[in-house]
Amino acid sequence: MTHISATVDGTHRQGEVEPRLLLVHWLRENLGLVGTPIGCDTSNCGACTVLVNGKSVKSCNVLAVQIDGAEVTTIQGLASEDEWHPVQKAFKECHGLQCGFCTPGMIMASVDLLTENPNPTEEEIRDGLHGNLCRCTGYHNIVKAVSHAAAEMSGS
Amino acid sequence: MIPSAFDYVKATTVDEAVAALVAAGEDAKILGGGQSLLPVLRLRLNAPSTIVDISNVAEIRTITDEGSSLLIGAGVTTDEVANNALVKAHAPLLSMTAETVADRAIRHRGTFGGSCAHADPAGDLPTAAAALDCEFVIAGPGGRRTVSAADFFVDFFTTAVGPDEVLVAVRVPKTDGWGAHYEKFNRTAQAWAIVGVAALVKVDGGVITDARVALTNMGPKPIRATSVEAALKGQPATADAIKAAAASAADGTKPTSDVHADAEFRSHLARVLTGRAVATAAGV
Structure with missing residues (x-):
């Protein structure tokens, strides 16, 4: 297991993960952020797109260990408290x-x-x-x- | 789809990465941006015992102006190559080719060095590297060595980088004064090239004085269309002369036949796309 920490939708998150864990699985299964769906799982469709340090990535095509120390924004972190983006x-x-x-x-x-x-x-x-x-x-x-x-x- | 389990080593220097590869043996793989490796892992086409992550190695993340060439770290992303001012000014073929790779999200993480080291015959950046006569700086247990593009690409998914070596940087000779264009044919926007052509052309007083043409997916590795290059030299920069020279673009190539295109169609594409790429590069 490898320790990772990242800022996800403005909240500091950390945990022990298997190196083979995909970012999208970390978001959905470990953090419960199921707003990011898994579409094709082959890096074609882009349904799982999130921002890492402000730039789009397909979260099924990134290992969770690769975003250690990064800032991740999912669809659930886009709106402010009372207003949509x-x-x-x-x-x-x-x-x-x-x-x-x-x-x-x-x-x-x-x-x-x-x-x-x-x-x-x-x-x-x-x-x-x-x-x-x-x-x-x-x-x-x-x-x-x-x-x-x-x-x-x-x-x- | 979940990759097989592997040991994960995060290297912070090139020496650390090499040491990790030596310790892990032949079954290790290097992780750069991971945009080619992750699909391979998820589909379990490969199940390496160890993954050595080089994305945090600072040395390979920079672009350096060396005077007559640019030294592009192997970990520089495709997006950075597409948008970097130095690359745009001195190696526009590379930046315009990078712009055609996959999609924005893939370009944000995929790397120039990784694309070359992966050596997919349908990859665009290896073809640009071949046309640009790039040099590849490779680090291993015995130190560093430099390999020309002609020797770097060996076969399908095979390069001169040994199992205990790391691609550190690609040296890109400046092509100031050359016209450049990359022409790609694919069926859908983000698909791999069925055929692609990279062209560099030098025109002086309406005459083509030098030309370099490299082909994507016309064989197991990027191929220089040397007969086209020879035929173009000394010709007027006109549509007819370029079309005539492009007729030999498929000579000596070994395109595959697959569901996307048979070898004959690929050969046809090579001739047509070469004509277009050279004409655009020459400003015709």
Whole structure:
């Protein structure tokens, strides 16, 4: 067993883990943060996307021991106490989902994209999210939601 | 899917990593960003007894300007290679190739050195390294050695890095004044290249004075299209001349046939994509 500690959604967390434990399993099973789903488990679909030190990663493709000392943000750490994150609000307002399974990963990947590019074109949004698969929407409303969030966040 | 159990060693220096590999024997694997290794572990295609994590080795996380070349640490991420100002200015082929790798999340953790050391024949970065005539700095129990790109890539998933050695850095010669482009064909946005072509072209007064062309997935390792390179030299930088030179792009290659494409289609792609890559690099 290996000792790890990390800040997860603003809270200091630590524990003994098997080196083979995946980050997504640590989040879900050890910390109970089941807002991050396991989709394909092959690093294709992006449903399990979280932020590590502010940058998107697929948490099924990272060992828990690799994030020792890091800051992890999951979908459950995005909202402030009484208000959703603008990207969360935009997905609701633009109906950027149907079944909702890909949504946590889509939102985290969108937050990451908007951090680097606060005002993306439609093409840049599609390119920026191409590591996240949605089998319901055809992506149309997801792209709209990210554009909407970008406008809200930049105050225009 | 859960990987098999393994012993985990977190190295903080290159020497520590080498010592851990020596102690663990041939069954050890190096973990950099893990974006190629983790799928292998989860699918249990490999079950190493020991994993040596080099992602905390500070020495391999830097990009250094050496004057006529850049020394890129093996642990520099694909995302950093894509966005670093030095790489963009002096080795744009590498940054633009890095931008096409997988997706943002994978690029945030995957590394340039790891992609080269993994040596997947469909990998993009090894092809750019071959076109750029990169040198690979490898550390082992006997010290450090430098290997050319031509000697580094040996076969499918096989490089010159021995079981008790670590890739420390890749030396990338600057290509100021060269036009560059990486052209990739794949079926879906984040899929591996069915075929890819990296091109570097030097044009002087409308004439191609030098050219380097390397192919992805046209054999077990990156292949330099030497006949195209020779045919391009001295030609006018025009669409017709480039297309004629690109006709020999598949000569001497050994593409595989699989569910994505048969060998004949891959050969066709190599010719077409070479034409496009060279033309774009030459500004035609």
